[in-house]
Amino acid sequence: xxxxxxxxxxxxxxLYALLPQFLKSYGIYLMSLLCVYLMAAFGLNLxxxxxxxxxxxQAAFYGIGAYTAAILMTKLxxxxxxxxxxxxxxxxxxxxxxxxxxxxxxxxxxxxxxxGFNVLVxxxxxxxxxxTGGTFGIAxxxxxxxxxxxxxxxxxxxYFTYASVIILAAVLWxxxxxxxxxxxxxxxDNPIRAESTGVNITAYTLLAFAIGAACAGIGGVYLSAxxxxxxxxxxxxxxxxxxxxxxxxxxxxxFFGPVLGSVVVxxxxxxLRFLQDWYLxxxxxxxIVLMVFLPGGLLSLADRFKFGGSAR
Amino acid sequence: xxxxxxxxxxxxxxxxIYALCALGFTLLWQASxxxxxxxxxxxxxxxFVMLFFLHTAGLPLWLAFxxxxxxxxxxxxxxxxxxxxxxxxxxxxIPLVIATLGLSIGVKQLVKAGVTAQAQxxxxxxxxxxxxxxxxxVSYADLGTLLLAxxxxxxxxxxxxxxxxxxAMQAVAQxxxxxxxxxxxxxxxxxxxxxxxxxxxVVAALLVTxxxxxxxxxxxSIGLKAFYAAxxxxxxxxxxxxxxxxxxxxxxxxxxxxISPAYKxxxxxxxxxxxxxxxxxxxxxxxxxxxx
Numbered sequence: 001x002x003x004x005x006x007x008x009x010x011x012x013x014x015l016y017a018l019l020p021q022f023l024k025s026y027g028i029y030l031m032s033l034l035c036v037y038l039m040a041a042f043g044l045n046l047x048x049x050x051x052x053x054x055x056x057x058q059a060a061f062y063g064i065g066a067y068t069a070a071i072l073m074t075k076l077x078x079x080x081x082x083x084x085x086x087x088x089x090x091x092x093x094x095x096x097x098x099x100x101x102x103x104x105x106x107x108x109x110x111x112x113x114x115x116g117f118n119v120l121v122x123x124x125x126x127x128x129x130x131x132t133g134g135t136f137g138i139a140x141x142x143x144x145x146x147x148x149x150x151x152x153x154x155x156x157x158x159y160f161t162y163a164s165v166i167i168l169a170a171v172l173w174x175x176x177x178x179x180x181x182x183x184x185x186x187x188x189d190n191p192i193r194a195e196s197t198g199v200n201i202t203a204y205t206l207l208a209f210a211i212g213a214a215c216a217g218i219g220g221v222y223l224s225a226x227x228x229x230x231x232x233x234x235x236x237x238x239x240x241x242x243x244x245x246x247x248x249x250x251x252x253x254x255f256f257g258p259v260l261g262s263v264v265v266x267x268x269x270x271x272l273r274f275l276q277d278w279y280l281x282x283x284x285x286x287x288i289v290l291m292v293f294l295p296g297g298l299l300s301l302a303d304r305f306k307f308g309g310s311a312r
Numbered sequence: 313x314x315x316x317x318x319x320x321x322x323x324x325x326x327x328x329i330y331a332l333c334a335l336g337f338t339l340l341w342q343a344s345x346x347x348x349x350x351x352x353x354x355x356x357x358x359x360f361v362m363l364f365f366l367h368t369a370g371l372p373l374w375l376a377f378x379x380x381x382x383x384x385x386x387x388x389x390x391x392x393x394x395x396x397x398x399x400x401x402x403x404x405x406i407p408l409v410i411a412t413l414g415l416s417i418g419v420k421q422l423v424k425a426g427v428t429a430q431a432q433x434x435x436x437x438x439x440x441x442x443x444x445x446x447x448x449x450v451s452y453a454d455l456g457t458l459l460l461a462x463x464x465x466x467x468x469x470x471x472x473x474x475x476x477x478x479x480a481m482q483a484v485a486q487x488x489x490x491x492x493x494x495x496x497x498x499x500x501x502x503x504x505x506x507x508x509x510x511x512x513x514v515v516a517a518l519l520v521t522x523x524x525x526x527x528x529x530x531x532x533s534i535g536l537k538a539f540y541a542a543x544x545x546x547x548x549x550x551x552x553x554x555x556x557x558x559x560x561x562x563x564x565x566x567x568x569x570x571i572s573p574a575y576k577x578x579x580x581x582x583x584x585x586x587x588x589x590x591x592x593x594x595x596x597x598x599x600x601x602x603x604x
Contacts, residue, residue, distance in 0.1 A: 101588070109592060111409075112584070119536070119581050123574070123578045245410065245417075248410050277425035279421075281426075284415065284416070287414025287417070287418070288396060288418070290414075291400055295400075
C-alpha cells in the first residue's frame, strides 16, 4: 500500500465509525451486520481468493459458530468470551475433518463436499429440536460485557463489532504477509511450481480452509449476539452462495474485495428497497455480465485504469 | 414385502426424473466442461412456459410440450451457450460456475418478481388411479414416468451410439482436439449437447411439476439432486447419471418410509459424501488425469 492508499483507508475507517452517530437503530444494526458478515467473508476470501478453492458452505460454519454460541450461552450460561474461542476451535476442527478427505482426492471436490455439508448442517439445525430448537430457533441470546461495561445498546455493540472485525482483518493481513502466507500466492498462481519448491499444497490448502472456517465461526458468534435470535434459515445453502458471489463480485484474492462485495450484498438491497424482488434478479444477471467482462471482480477495475487492462 | 416393492417402484420413478436432469448435467460437462449450477432452473422455466401454453394460450398438452421444447432449445440451449458459456469457457471453470450461479439466482428472482411467487398447480399427463400387477399396486403416474423416461434414455443412447452425429458428439467429449483433426465441427456438436440438455429438462419438467407444483424455487431441490446423482454415478459417464439418479430416488423413498421423513432430503447427501470419500470418480466413472 502506498501513502495515498493508507490515507484513504484511514479516512474510510473513521467515516464508517462516525456514521452510526447519525443513524437510527435499524441503520446501526445494518452497519453492525456488515461487520459480522465481513468476518465470514474475509475467511471465505482466504479460501477462494488465496488458496484458490471453491467453498460453497461458508454459511454452515457461520451457523455452527452461531448455534454453538446460542446453545452454550442460553442453556449453560457460559460467557461470550469463553464461547468465542470454543466456536472458533470447533469450526477449525470441523473444517479440517471436512477438508481432509475432500482435498485428498481432487481439488474441486472441496466445492462439492462443502455444498453437501451445508445442506446437512441445515437439516440438523432444523430437525434436532431438542438441541437447536428446530424451526423456532433459539431466542434471547445475551450480548457480552467488556471490562464490566455492558454492550447491550446498539451503538456500543456496533463499536465492539467494528473493532473486532478490524482486529480480525489485521490478523489476516499479517498472516498473508508472513512467509507462511506468501506460500499461498505461489500456490494460487502456479501450483505445480510451488510444489516443486517444497510447498506442501494439500497441507496449506487444508489449513487455509480451516482458518477460513474458523473466521466464519467467529462471525457466527457475533451474529448470534447481534440479532439475539437465530434460526436455520439464516444459514441456508443460498446464504453460502450469496457470500461466495459477494467475495467474487468484490474481487477474490484482493484483500478488500470482500468489503466491497459485502456492501453490494448487505447494504445495497436496503438502499434499493423499492426494487424488491427485482434487486436479486438484476444482481443475478449482473454477476454474469461481470464474469464476462471483469472476471477479477469490481476491485480489478482500478487495475484496468492504471495498467491499461493488464492482469494482476 | 409388497410395501417394500411399492416403495422401490415409486422411488425408481422419482429417481428416473433425477436421472434425466443428471444426464443433461453430465452431457454438458463431457462436451464442454460446463458445470451448470442453474440446472434446476432449467427445469423450472419450462414448467412455467408449458403452463403459459396450456392455460393462457389454451393449447393441448402435446402441442404445448412441443412448443416448450422449441422455446427451451432456443433459450436454454442456444442462447445459454452463445451468451454465457462461449465467452466464459476460456477463463476456466470457476468464472463459468459463478456465472451459472448468477443465472440461477437471476432467473429464479425474475420469475418470482415478474410472474408469480405462488405455487401453480400442473395437471399430470397421466390418468389417476392404480394398476394392480399381482399383489403390487403401481400408480399410472409412476408407470408413465418410468416408461417416458426410459424411452428418452434408450432413444438418447441409440442416438449417441448408432448415428454418425451421435458418435461425433462422443468423439468431441472424449478428445476435442483429435475430433477437430478428424474434421468434426466441434462447436456444432457442443451446441447439439446443449439442445439435448434443454429437451431433457423439458421432459423432467413435464414429469416432476405435477408433484412439485410450478414455483420459482422448485428447481433448487431438483438441481441439487441431479448434481449429487451425477457425481455419485460418475461425472464422466452417461450410465453413471442414470444409476446415480435411480439410486438417490429409491434410497430417499426407503429412508422416508422406514427411518425418518425429516432426513429424507439428507439421503442423497450422505450417499454423495460417502462416494466422494471412497470412490471420488463416482460409482461407474473413470478417474480423470489432470489437464495441465
